[in-house]
Amino acid sequence: MESGTTRRDLLRLGISLTAAAPILSACGGLGSDQNTKNTQKSSLKIGFVSPRTGPAAGFGEPDAYVLDLAKKAFQPGLNIGGTQYDVQILDRDSQSNPQRSAQVANDLINGDQVDLMLTTSTPETVNPVSDACEAAGVPCVSTVVPWEAWYFGRGAKETDQNAYKFTYHFCFGVEQFHNMYTHEWPQVPTNKKVGVMWPNDSDGNAIRAALGPLLKQSGYTIVDPGAYTDGTNDFSAQIAKFKAENCEIFNTFPIPPDFATFWRQAAQQGYKPKICQVAKTGLFPSQIEALGPIGIGIAGGAYWAPTYPYKSSFTGVDSKALGDGYQATGKQWNQQLGPSLALFDVAAAALKKTSNPKDKQGVADAIKTLDVETPIGRLQWGKGPNANVVTTPILGGQWIKSTDPKYKVEFVLVENSSDPNVPTAAKLQEYRA
Structure with a gap:
């Protein structure tokens, strides 16, 4: 009797495996493919x-x-x-x-x-x-x-x-911004004239279309010199208009470098509103510290705090x-x-x-x-x-000199109408830097 596997057996096995391949494939192969899956x-x-x-x-x-x-x-x-x-x-x-x-x-x-x-x-x-x-x-x-x-x-x-x-x-x-501004700004007496610097981008265009009309309905006069391009490095024209119109409130939604450029130029050219309200920038300590003394007193929004x-x-x-x-x-x-x-x-x-x-x-x-x-x-x-x-809520806050010696500035909440569960720590103060 012939022992072992004959060539004929191998051929038969090969034919069987070939015939079975589609079935094995459909079932996930011999095991390795299924394990991978x-x-x-x-x-x-x-x-x-x-x-x-x-x-x-x-x-x-x-x-x-x-x-x-x-x-x-x-x-x-x-x-x-x-x-x-x-x-x-x-x-x-x-x-x-x-x-x-x-x-x-x-x-x-x-x-x-x-x-x-x-x-x-x-x-x-x-x-x-x-x-x-x-x-x-x-x-x-x-x-x-x-x-x-x-x-x-x-x-x-x-x-x-x-x-x-x-x-x-x-x-x-926009509704949350409007609610915050109209509860925060009355904490400082002003002429209710708002100089706005809203850029020609997704944020600026959405704010111009929706926030402007709401603020007007609430009795504020909007002074808008027009949309500007992100990356602008000379804001002299806007500053001149805000000074001429005596805008005691300033509001902007810029990319951070643009605000830094504007605010330094505003200080140099003598524009100092009673309220400087920023969004999209002025959110973090590093941004305010980079401005030096003119950063103290800037108001901003808070979408979270400890x-x-x-x-x-x-x-x-x-x-x-x-x-x-x-x-x-x-x-x-x-x-x-x-x-x-x-x-x-x-x-x-x-x-x-x-x-x-x-x-x-x-x-x-x-x-x-x-x-x-x-x-x-x-x-x-x-x-x-x-x-x-x-x-989600956005609350009002203001940057002050830090009471903690480890830090240069700190952000205190001054308005919580969107979420009264969050405590306030102060009232808005007139910008005096």
């Missing part, structure tokens, strides 16, 4: 895009700290529908540039194949990232862009109530601990800490709400009805101005 299925990727460098770099100052908190919270993974998922966060610098923002977003979508995108801070970063995700069918959550600049700035119409299928947003808007009585539902960190923890690194608290961490609260809640977090449409649908606690307060989609947006 299971490995892929148990891994989730979250993209995070923000301005770490460039004109809006102040917003990205606390990114490393927030990302570390999020990564630690995700370290055990997420158990969803009986499957354990490892979670990877891929963070990218937009460089404060719209083209770069679109590029890194598309790289994360097409190259890294992220399951969910998070993005924050100014339309120059957030809008291109949101557009890339909407086009690719990738769920995206964004913040820290006035919602009108995000919603209408991307092409939605006033009549649209559900303009986007994959992109969702939480932030303050005194907010709320906490992150995902990490369990409350606002006081968030601020204290960041200051333990040697840096002064930065209000971007709150909304950036809130993005990860939303991400975790949305992923856990789905039966299959790899289903991008399913994740987007989960965000549409999400209700989640964050350091900036409770976010409830479905109760905002449209299906894609949740509005």
